[in-house]
Amino acid sequence: MNLGQWIGLIAILLSLYILWQLKEVLLLMFAAIVLATTLNRLARRFQRSGMRRGLAVALSVGIFIAGIIGFFWLIVPPFAVQFQQLTYQVPRGIERFNTWLFHLRSALPSQVTPYIPDINSLSQQAQPFINRAVGTSFAVVSGSLEAVLKILLVLVLTGMFLAEPQAYRKLFIRLFPSFYRRRVDGILDRCEVSLEGWVTGAFIAMSVVGLMSVIGLSILRVPAALALGVLAGFLNLIPNLGPTLSVIPAMAIALLDAPWKSLAVLGLYFFIQQAESNFITPVVMAHQVSLLPAITLIAQLFFAYLFGFLGLFLALPLTVVAKIWLEEVFVKDVLDQWNGKSKRETEFVIVSDKLNEETAKETDDLVIKKITKSEEESGIDDD
Numbered sequence: 001m002n003l004g005q006w007i008g009l010i011a012i013l014l015s016l017y018i019l020w021q022l023k024e025v026l027l028l029m030f031a032a033i034v035l036a037t038t039l040n041r042l043a044r045r046f047q048r049s050g051m052r053r054g055l056a057v058a059l060s061v062g063i064f065i066a067g068i069i070g071f072f073w074l075i076v077p078p079f080a081v082q083f084q085q086l087t088y089q090v091p092r093g094i095e096r097f098n099t100w101l102f103h104l105r106s107a108l109p110s111q112v113t114p115y116i117p118d119i120n121s122l123s124q125q126a127q128p129f130i131n132r133a134v135g136t137s138f139a140v141v142s143g144s145l146e147a148v149l150k151i152l153l154v155l156v157l158t159g160m161f162l163a164e165p166q167a168y169r170k171l172f173i174r175l176f177p178s179f180y181r182r183r184v185d186g187i188l189d190r191c192e193v194s195l196e197g198w199v200t201g202a203f204i205a206m207s208v209v210g211l212m213s214v215i216g217l218s219i220l221r222v223p224a225a226l227a228l229g230v231l232a233g234f235l236n237l238i239p240n241l242g243p244t245l246s247v248i249p250a251m252a253i254a255l256l257d258a259p260w261k262s263l264a265v266l267g268l269y270f271f272i273q274q275a276e277s278n279f280i281t282p283v284v285m286a287h288q289v290s291l292l293p294a295i296t297l298i299a300q301l302f303f304a305y306l307f308g309f310l311g312l313f314l315a316l317p318l319t320v321v322a323k324i325w326l327e328e329v330f331v332k333d334v335l336d337q338w339n340g341k342s343k344r345e346t347e348f349v350i351v352s353d354k355l356n357e358e359t360a361k362e363t364d365d366l367v368i369k370k371i372t373k374s375e376e377e378s379g380i381d382d383d
Helices: 003-021 021-046 054-107 119-165 165-173 178-219 223-234 241-257 259-288 293-307 309-313 315-335 357-363
Strands: 346-352 367-374
Touching: 003 165, 003 315, 021 054, 021 119, 021 293, 054 119, 054 223, 119 165, 165 178, 165 259, 178 223, 178 241, 178 259, 178 309, 178 315, 223 241, 241 259, 259 293, 293 309, 309 315
Parallel strands: none
Antiparallel strands: 346 367
16 A cells, blocks of 8 residues: 555544544434424425425424424323322321331230331431432433433524525535435435335324323223323334333332232233334334334344444434445445446357258268357346
8 A cells, every 4th residue: 555545544544433433413413314304394295285485394393393392291290290199199108118017016026026127227228229319310310401402402403404405415415426416316315205204104103102002001090191101102212112111100100099000001011012013113114114123123233232322212214324325325336336347258159950961961960150249239148
């Protein structure tokens, strides 16, 4: 390698290192691009009906904001009521437990009484766990504030991308050589269609999971069934981890109502998760974006290992986009064009055994005719 090649290699490695250090920012930008693409496709649908661009964009953004407000309006008030009940019932539960210990100490022989702990000793033993829980709570609060800032960043970037989508698209296309820009533009069109299909499939899966959760919790007469069902549908966006997170508040609220309902809710959510992971999501995603279930699971593990929770959350759209670029650039433009000479001379030997006697005598009953044709004209390969 000469000096120029070494400089080019070092520049590529340095660029990859910088991109790796900025991976979280790039993932947030990708999330903003996905959201802006979805809202832009929705605005285009409104434009086809004769609506102006500005009004169509405003209506799309309004629908998105209304969805967020409706989600929190359905979730927050019921959970606040249940939290108030929790703060009321926990002291009562501690008091009942203390009374039960007192009766137990009075009913047992005096020799066994010292071995029965009281509420004070139990609280002292639980103090380290309480301190850990408090520290974890502070970490969760600080992480929540960080998550809110990231969400605001995504929303701001989405608004910027949505205001002038073509300008940012042309800027991205200009990063490629001039002979390949038309090809990149077509690949971006396909990415938009596939991302719209993924959003549609995710919305269908969310709706089915949420509806099944609401119906099941209503049959079990669990309080705040609608809020818990909406939360289960929303958390279904997070592959594999979302259903596990959604069962925790449902079991806690069911436990406050009746202990047996907590186990019933666990069984209900297990059934819903199995139906979602084995039937709903594979069928919907295979129909919308043509993703095989095994590829989906491998991609989730891959992106979760590389990028953490944010990579797991964006695993499916990342897989959709990566699949299209691999198919179009690596497979079609590289591997499918990787052959030898387009035209080679090939000899075909035709043996004729139906010759007249004179020709047979001259050639010892065999005539070889050589016909030279190109492969493209003959349509026959080397084999």
